[in-house]
Amino acid sequence: MKRFPGFLLPALILVGLLTVSSSVYKVGESEQVIITQFGEPVGTPVLRPGLHVKVPFIQTANYFDKRFLEWSGEATQMPTKDKRFIWVDSYARWRISDPLKFFQRLRDEHGADSRLDDILDGETRTAVARYDLVEVVRSSNRSAESIPIASEEETEILTPIEKGRRAITEEILKRASERASDLGIELMDYRMKRINYVDEVQKDVCARMIAERKRIAERFRSEGEGEAARIRGERERDLKQIQSEAYRTAQELRGKADASATQIYADAYNRDAAFYTFMKSLETYEQTLDESSTFILTTDSELFRYLKKTP
Amino acid sequence: MNRSPFEERPPFGESIDEYINRLRNVRFRGKSFLRLAGVLLILILLFGSFYQIQPEQVGVVLQFGRFSRTTEPGLRFKIPIVESVIKVPVQRQLKQEFGFRTIETSGLRSEYSDRAYLEESSMLTGDLNVAVVEWIVQYRVSDPYLYLFKVRNVEDTFRFMNEAVVREVVGDRTVTEVLTVGRQEIETTVQQRLQELCNQYQSGITVDQVVLQNVNPPDPVKPSWDEVNQAQQQKDRLINEARAEYNQVVPRAKGEAQQTILQAEGFALDRVNRAQGDGTRFKALHDAYRRAPEVTRKRMYLETMQQILPRVGGKLILDEGAKGVMPLLPLENLQKTISTGAGRKEVTP
Secondary structure, eight states, X not given: OOSHHHHHHHHHHHHHHHHHHHXXXXXXXXXXXXXXXXXXXXXXXXXXXXXXXXXXXXXXXXXXXXXXXXXXXXXXXXEOTTSOEEEEEEEEEEEESOHHHHHHHTXXXXXXXXXXXXXXHXXXXXXXXXXXXXXHHOOOOOXXXXXXXXSTTOOOOOOOOSXXXXXXXXXXXXXXXXXXXXXXXXXXXXXXXXXXXXXXHHHHHHHHHHHHHHHHHHHHHHHHHHHHHHHHHHHHXXXXXXXXXXXXXXXXXXXXXXXXXXXXXXHHHTTOHHHHHHHHHHHHHHHHOOTXXXXXXXXXXXXXXXXXXXX | OOSOGGGOOOOTTOOHHHHHHHHHHHHHHHHHHHHHHHHHHHHHHHHHHEEEEOTTOEEEXXXXXXXXXXXXSEEEEOOTTTEEEXXXXXXXXXXXXXXXXXXXXXXXXXXXXXXXOHHHHEEEOTTSOEEEEEEEEEEEEOOHHHHHHTBSSHHHXXXXXXXXXXXXXXXXXXXXXHHTTTHHHHHHHHHHHHHHHHHHHTOOEEEEEEEEXXXXXXXXXXXXXXXXXXXXXXXXXXXXXXXXXXXXHHHHHHHHHHHHHHHHHHHHHHHHHHHHHHHHHHHHHHHXXXXXXXXXXXXXXXXXXXXXXXXXXXXXXXXXXXXXXGGGSOHHHHHHHHHHSSOOOOOOO
């Protein structure tokens, strides 16, 4: 009898601790809890963080995340409306908005993930197939002025789009949300993370880019040659212009000088043309006659008549 | 010590008194054990109630999992057991890399992974071309509460957001824009949209900077991009060469033209001045001549003859009546002088 109370005390403490730990549970800031009694949900979900009490042993606390959760899709190959095959890799964010429903329909996040896979992959595929590739890639129509042009030979202009990526993803989000609404899930956002060409298409695109670059390179070269030729022509023209203008001016100057010289001479010599002739002739004799000339003179000339007789 | 006093049995040959004494001793030792445990407990509580927040951190205090408050750097107090602390480095700048990975940063040089993370960096541009864009994002945790309790796997989600936003922005631009002039603008647009998205997602993240790293065309296309650069340089070179040729010739031609004109001006001056000189001289001469025309004319004639005659090679003076002898004259010597001379000149006044 002496030993009995000593045995009982630790046992009682143990039972007490167990009861307390089973009836008090902690809800973290990022958690929400559903209480189940033999697997059956009881009462409203517990959203408030802190310590809470439940009936020990027969009730269980089921924890769910209250935060925004991520869903990341597998990269999937799919065709667009214009028959281009692309890889689409998307992600979504969702949260458990109705833990009770979520618990009933999906049990846990694993179940939710696979349901979201079904819904979002399907909706993505449907949406992508309804639009041309350019609609999936682009999100807005930027005005031509807002596109900086690297150099004047860039001719490519963005084709205008009707819907754009944002509208398409919003559409997917809307449809998927409708389908997920009775799962206790709220889809917050859906976005396409990656879009890439499948390998064969990528090759074609590269080939096209190369062709385009080559075209631009050719254009540069021919522009260079053209411009150089123009400059050479300009050189030729300027040269001729400069030279001929100088010639013209020079000739004009000479002509004017000749004219005025002629005028001056005429004015002066007109006073006595006979005297001028006489004088100029004498000057010419003096300049032109030399030792190679021979004179045959008779005595009746002005100079030698005194050889014959004195006056 | 690990034996409970209840288990003690009086051994044989021991008196009751001795046993009681021993029992007392054990009790006393048991008390010291309790005391030690008490001290330990107090120490644990004491240690559990103080914590240190580093200068770059903020402490988030939870009471039974419920958010209570945030605490600033320094030594802080909390209620032990009831409260717990999560430390969030809000001042530290965090970085994520896309399209490449820095393996190790030691000293001055960073080592990069050889692997190309093409799945992260390859993307479509608005004109449906492909560009390979690598970038980094620098960010901070600005709201520890949101960061901890609003989004699960913030880092992963943030990566997804980055990829989506960059592709959205690049998807609205031409490949040339992405590769050349548009970088800056892409960076700012991405940063802005990323921040909007962070706010929308309540992730508690502030985006400090988005920096584009290598931006390239896909590998197979690279050579043709280089070719365009080359062609551009070639174009510039051709034009410069033509300009050089132009500059080589035209300024000289301009100088030469000036020369021609100046020469003509010189000629004109010369011509007019000479004419004026000649004219003035003639006028002066004529004025003098008019006073005595007859004698002046004779004088001029005779003076000229005086000048000429000594110079002239052959001189033959005939009587006016002896004209018939002309054929008989020994003309050979004369002929010689005539043939060697420039020509025969005859003067008859």
